[in-house]
Amino acid sequence: MSLHVSAGFLFQTRSTMRTPAFFLFPVMAIMASCGDSSLTRTLPNVTGATGEVVVVMDKASWNGGPGEAVREQVSPTLIGLPQPEPAFNVMPVNPAGFRDIYVAHRNIIIIKIDDDKSEPEVVFTRNRWAETQLVITVTGADQESVAGCIRENGEAIRQSFNDAERERLTSWLTQSAGKERSVVNSEDNQWEMILPSGYKPDFNREGIMMVSAETPSTTQSVIVSVTERMTPAIACIDLANLTEKVTSAEVKGPDGGSFMVIEKQIPVSCRSFRRNGTDYIEMRGLWTLEGGYMGGPFISYAFIDEETSRAVVVTGFVYAPREEKRELLRQVEALMYTVKKRAE
Numbered sequence: 001m002s003l004h005v006s007a008g009f010l011f012q013t014r015s016t017m018r019t020p021a022f023f024l025f026p027v028m029a030i031m032a033s034c035g036d037s038s039l040t041r042t043l044p045n046v047t048g049a050t051g052e053v054v055v056v057m058d059k060a061s062w063n064g065g066p067g068e069a070v071r072e073q074v075s076p077t078l079i080g081l082p083q084p085e086p087a088f089n090v091m092p093v094n095p096a097g098f099r100d101i102y103v104a105h106r107n108i109i110i111i112k113i114d115d116d117k118s119e120p121e122v123v124f125t126r127n128r129w130a131e132t133q134l135v136i137t138v139t140g141a142d143q144e145s146v147a148g149c150i151r152e153n154g155e156a157i158r159q160s161f162n163d164a165e166r167e168r169l170t171s172w173l174t175q176s177a178g179k180e181r182s183v184v185n186s187e188d189n190q191w192e193m194i195l196p197s198g199y200k201p202d203f204n205r206e207g208i209m210m211v212s213a214e215t216p217s218t219t220q221s222v223i224v225s226v227t228e229r230m231t232p233a234i235a236c237i238d239l240a241n242l243t244e245k246v247t248s249a250e251v252k253g254p255d256g257g258s259f260m261v262i263e264k265q266i267p268v269s270c271r272s273f274r275r276n277g278t279d280y281i282e283m284r285g286l287w288t289l290e291g292g293y294m295g296g297p298f299i300s301y302a303f304i305d306e307e308t309s310r311a312v313v314v315t316g317f318v319y320a321p322r323e324e325k326r327e328l329l330r331q332v333e334a335l336m337y338t339v340k341k342r343a344e
Contacts, residue, residue, distance in 0.1 A: 066111050066150065110136070112137065134161060134164040182224075209224050210224075225314075226311070230304060240262060259289065268286075
């Protein structure tokens with residue numbers, strides 16, 4: 001991770017996430033072994049609130065190195081929120097008490113100390129005891145090796161929980177939307193995003209659209225824009241400039257004389273990753289009104305459409321001055337990642 005200033009923006013950058021050494025065992029259903037062998041017992045729905053992680057370890061480990069590593073890696077203070085909020089709320093559970101509703105929890109980390117384990121390992125398991133569940137098991141010979149393994153794979157662990165939560169929210173939003181879609185037309189093709197219940201179009205013009213959901217105390221918005229043709233790679237500074245070009249022109253303050261820009265006194269975080277065969281760059285930070293007093297968190301990502309060489313830029317932001325914002329922003333992020341090219 002590095003920190004640098006470019007064109008007035010303060011960037012905190014991360015390279016593409018390294019793939020850790022782990023095994024992935026998808027478990028889709030439990031086969032009934034009694035009676036008719038063709039019977040399949042479906043998994044229950046997950047329990048727990050969005051953003052929660054159950055941590056299964058004994059008291060000694062929780063108070064020692066493994067517990068410290070989990071708190072440090074799984075629930076650090078999030079960058080890009082106006083007030084301190086952890087990435088996840090962690091709930092320690094003693095192994096003897098790991099049963100009932102805990103077993104079906106949405107996100108679980110299990111810590112195991114095994115004297116015979118020569119090398120520590122991390123195992124990621126989908127749908128182990130509940131549908132859409134993610135269970136991460138970290139095993140090592142002692143507390144020190146387990147703690148080191150958690151720190152070595154901390155970003156992968158945290159991002160896996162983030163991805164799992166986003167996938168659950170995206171599924172829920174898609175069901176809420178039904179067949180409703182918001183479509184942006186560009187010169188070359190069309191891009192669509194689901195339009196969940198509660199969201200309304202703000203505008204839709206050639207190459208750009210915006211949708212929002214508003215309550216008396218919150219606003220959640222997403223802007224999708226298709227830009228001019230660009231080089232194959234988009235850097236952090238490119239994404240910052242593309243994002244601010246759109247928000248400053250399209251998002252105005254209540255008096256009409258102010259407009260949305262990226263807050264430049266607080267670092268923005270950038271990461272690059274690959275998704276469905278396409279290279280993405282993502283930015284998180286705070287927005288503010290130039291000439292006004294409103295502000296809040298935002299997420300922006302971009303990728304190059306290989307067919308047209310145009311950049312597709314998707315920006316989501318939240319305004320909720322009296323509310324915690326982590327989960328509001330997570331909901332916006334889930335909606336952002338439903339953007340896809342419209343089938344002809």
